[in-house]
Amino acid sequence: MREFSSKDFFVHPDIRRAESLPDSAFTDPDFLELEIETVFKKTWMLVPRHGSPEHSTGFSGFPNKPGSRVPFSLMGKPLFLQSNSKREINCFPNVCTHAWHPLVESPGIGGSIVCPQHGREFDSDGRFVSHRGFEKLEDFPRESDNLRKLPVENWGPFMSMCLGEPLAPFKKSAENIKESMPGIDLESFKYKPVPDEVREVDGNWKQHAWNYMDNYHIRFVHKGPGGLADAIDLQTYTTELYQHSALQWAYARRPEDGFDPQQVATRFKEPNKADKRVFALWWFIFPNLTLNFYPWGLSVNSTCRYREDLTGPSFTGSNIHWTNRSSSKETRSGSTNKSTMRT
Numbered sequence: 001m002r003e004f005s006s007k008d009f010f011v012h013p014d015i016r017r018a019e020s021l022p023d024s025a026f027t028d029p030d031f032l033e034l035e036i037e038t039v040f041k042k043t044w045m046l047v048p049r050h051g052s053p054e055h056s057t058g059f060s061g062f063p064n065k066p067g068s069r070v071p072f073s074l075m076g077k078p079l080f081l082q083s084n085s086k087r088e089i090n091c092f093p094n095v096c097t098h099a100w101h102p103l104v105e106s107p108g109i110g111g112s113i114v115c116p117q118h119g120r121e122f123d124s125d126g127r128f129v130s131h132r133g134f135e136k137l138e139d140f141p142r143e144s145d146n147l148r149k150l151p152v153e154n155w156g157p158f159m160s161m162c163l164g165e166p167l168a169p170f171k172k173s174a175e176n177i178k179e180s181m182p183g184i185d186l187e188s189f190k191y192k193p194v195p196d197e198v199r200e201v202d203g204n205w206k207q208h209a210w211n212y213m214d215n216y217h218i219r220f221v222h223k224g225p226g227g228l229a230d231a232i233d234l235q236t237y238t239t240e241l242y243q244h245s246a247l248q249w250a251y252a253r254r255p256e257d258g259f260d261p262q263q264v265a266t267r268f269k270e271p272n273k274a275d276k277r278v279f280a281l282w283w284f285i286f287p288n289l290t291l292n293f294y295p296w297g298l299s300v301n302s303t304c305r306y307r308e309d310l311t312g313p314s315f316t317g318s319n320i321h322w323t324n325r326s327s328s329k330e331t332r333s334g335s336t337n338k339s340t341m342r343t
């Protein structure tokens, strides 16, 4: 990997003098490699609902059944989730500790995990159990013969994991989000399939993050008639910065398109202006997850697979919808209208 200098990352703290990162930050595979080590292996990522292009991960019923397991891939890494006998969920690399054969090839339920290649057996906590023919080895089994547990967190209907040691506990971001919408119960959300759930995004993951945090383009790109710029009161567009996340929100032009006041935090209430209602809570969780809460439910965007092809290192995004079963606004057209969603 090539050596990088501070020039490769420099952004002037004075916004009047700041410029974009050099183009290599968006196209150089070495730069992406560095980002994977320093960013993506230290941050929480949503376990994709669709495991990989080859197989669609079936999450229905998971993780409620002890012994259930499901393979998926994230950032090109083969992984699987495994529920143990106490229904605790663990996440492991999907490779055998003997000779790296994939362990779990499709979703299923079972007792021990048996490697299809030479029969090495692990329990549902990933501990080595047995391997026929290896009985007389010295100093065996060792710690490295167990499967390596990766951090995993369950939050409402979502599962997040980290490929390495996370920079901050997941609950830090989750608490900020929960605090912004005390009247919304994530557990009540119901998955709603939409046709364009997985999208190929020709571009670097930073462009997605950048576009999301840029509200300046809304008045140009999402203008009327019928666009987001029509649906919100742009004057009230607000960005709140947190340590590993950011919240953007604005009032709806029409109060009926906004949240019921008791669903969101009291800080969003305008004194003596009951018709000012929050149109959406757009949460960005560094580096690649957006949770877009609307009165009808939630649209989740995450960039989770990467391709290195002619366009350079790029990410594939997913756009998953959840409806809020406790909301009366599920079918109201004003707020479920795709053209008024944040993209």
Ligand code: FES
Residues within 6 Å of the ligand: 096, 097, 098, 099, 100, 101, 115, 116, 117, 118, 119, 120
């Ligand atoms: S690769 Fe799994 S037992 Fe050999």
Ligand SMILES: [Fe+2]
Residues within 6 Å of the ligand: 211, 217, 218, 221, 222, 342, 343
């Ligand atoms: Fe946009």
